[in-house]
Amino acid sequence: MLLTGTQLESKRNHRTLFKALNFELDAGQLLLVEGHNGSGKTTLLKTLAGLREPDAGQVLWEAEYRPQFVWLGHANGIKDDLTALENLRAMQTNSLPPKTVLEQMGLAGHGNRFPRHFSAGMKRRLALCRLLLSDAPLWILDEPQAALDKAGIRLFEALLSGHLQQGGSVVMTSHHDIGLEGQHIRRLGLGT
Amino acid sequence: MRLTHAFVSLLYRDFTVAFRHRNEILNPLLFFSLVTLLFPLGVGPSPQLLQTIAPGILWVAALLAALLAADNLFRTDYEDGTLEQLVLSPLPLPLLVIAKILAHWLVSAVPLLLLAPLLAVAFGLEALAIGVAELTLLLGTPVLAFVGAIGSALTVSLKRNGMLLALLVLPLYMPVLIFGSNAVDTAAAGLPVSGQLYLLAAMLVLSLTLAPLAIAAALKMSVSQ
Numbered sequence: 001m002l003l004t005g006t007q008l009e010s011k012r013n014h015r016t017l018f019k020a021l022n023f024e025l026d027a028g029q030l031l032l033v034e035g036h037n038g039s040g041k042t043t044l045l046k047t048l049a050g051l052r053e054p055d056a057g058q059v060l061w062e063a064e065y066r067p068q069f070v071w072l073g074h075a076n077g078i079k080d081d082l083t084a085l086e087n088l089r090a091m092q093t094n095s096l097p098p099k100t101v102l103e104q105m106g107l108a109g110h111g112n113r114f115p116r117h118f119s120a121g122m123k124r125r126l127a128l129c130r131l132l133l134s135d136a137p138l139w140i141l142d143e144p145q146a147a148l149d150k151a152g153i154r155l156f157e158a159l160l161s162g163h164l165q166q167g168g169s170v171v172m173t174s175h176h177d178i179g180l181e182g183q184h185i186r187r188l189g190l191g192t
Numbered sequence: 193m194r195l196t197h198a199f200v201s202l203l204y205r206d207f208t209v210a211f212r213h214r215n216e217i218l219n220p221l222l223f224f225s226l227v228t229l230l231f232p233l234g235v236g237p238s239p240q241l242l243q244t245i246a247p248g249i250l251w252v253a254a255l256l257a258a259l260l261a262a263d264n265l266f267r268t269d270y271e272d273g274t275l276e277q278l279v280l281s282p283l284p285l286p287l288l289v290i291a292k293i294l295a296h297w298l299v300s301a302v303p304l305l306l307l308a309p310l311l312a313v314a315f316g317l318e319a320l321a322i323g324v325a326e327l328t329l330l331l332g333t334p335v336l337a338f339v340g341a342i343g344s345a346l347t348v349s350l351k352r353n354g355m356l357l358a359l360l361v362l363p364l365y366m367p368v369l370i371f372g373s374n375a376v377d378t379a380a381a382g383l384p385v386s387g388q389l390y391l392l393a394a395m396l397v398l399s400l401t402l403a404p405l406a407i408a409a410a411l412k413m414s415v416s417q
Contacts (some may be wrong), residue, residue, distance in 0.1 A: 025200065031269065046416065049280060050280070051237055051412075051415055053416070054225075071276065071277065071280050073273055073276055074273070075271070075273025075276065076272065076273055077272065077273035077277045078272060078273075078274070079205070079207070079209055079268075079272060079274055080268075081209040081212040081213055082205065082209060082212075083207060086208065089201075090201060090205050090276070176302065
């Protein structure tokens with residue numbers, strides 16, 4: 001198992017968001033975390049990423065995977081005062097040319113513009129470039145399709161299925177239909 | 193190798209952002225010169241009085257400018273999510289933090305170091321005292337930057353945190369202020385100042401080695417909110 005959660009429990013402001021949560025995630029699988037607003041989806045993702053400690057239970061990683069994941073939270077993790085290309089170079093951990101990645105995400109020709117002039121959807125596309133600029137086997141994504149248009153969502157779905165086919169894994173939350181079906185999709189319901 | 197690369201690119205990134213924004217460079221500098229220049233208007237232009245209070249004024253103004261700058265140190269990184277990414281980096285966070293603070297010090301304190309001798313001349317300080325003032329600022333401002341960063345990292349997730357930051361950080365700034373301005377005073381009186389300088393250097397070493405650990409821990413706490 002790449003990632004295992006056992007008896008996870010988290011509280012916020014003395015309110016229990018979830019408890020006794022168990023799940024497993026293997027290579028090539030997608031774990032879709034579902035639940036209504038305020039059910040603790042973001043908190044769970046932050047716990048998996050190690051941004052916060054669970055109040056009880058454990059997150060276990062297969063040893064060799066531990067530091068290798070890409071995190072994309074609500075915030076895009078891009079700087080408004082750096083151009084799109086400079087942002088990509090700053091987030092890059094593999095050797096793909098940033099310009100190609102920009103083209104792939106439909107932002108060709110915007111490389112030397114500042115993200116503060118971008119629309120929310122374009123910023124999200126720029127943030128999603130992080131997925132291509134890393135070779136990490138696991139993606140942890142919080143509402144990755146937020147603000148994306150239809151073409152953007154299709155682009156993201158293509159990235160997702162490509163990553164899964166190559167044996168990568170994903171944990172994500174989404175209010176959208178992800179357009180993927182099959183054995184490799186697991187669902188985890190929160191707040192039910 | 194990877195660490196060096198990450199260190200340099202973070203330093204370069206913060207540098208680029210600061211130069212595109214300029215506020216980060218100009219605000220502390222403007223604040224420093226305004227506070228310093230207001231004193232002659234407030235206490236009267238008597239050269240002797242100004243010469244006596246100059247070391248204190250320069251140091252207090254530098255300290256408040258550092259406090260002002262510290263407030264913004266992690267703010268935009270926290271808001272745009274790059275702080276989360278930094279904390280999640282597999283590389284050691286305390287070392288990356290040093291890169292950020294080095295960039296912060298270079299853009300917020302070095303211009304001030306360049307301006308200080310001019311203001312000191314305007315206050316009628318002698319050459320030796322000016323030299324010592326520069327040296328104490330050179331040793332002291334990095335300490336202010338590191339200590340301010342601890343407070344900034346602790347309060348970055350709170351809204352309207354200015355007052356809390358000041359309360360947290362000012363007590364820790366005091367030793368630097370005391371030894372810094374005292375060294376300039378002593379030099380102006382023609383006495384040796386090596387004691388104060390050594391103490392300031394010790395504080396610098398202490399903050400350079402320990403503060404990054406505290407800052408890293410505080411940042412981890414702040415992004416977990």
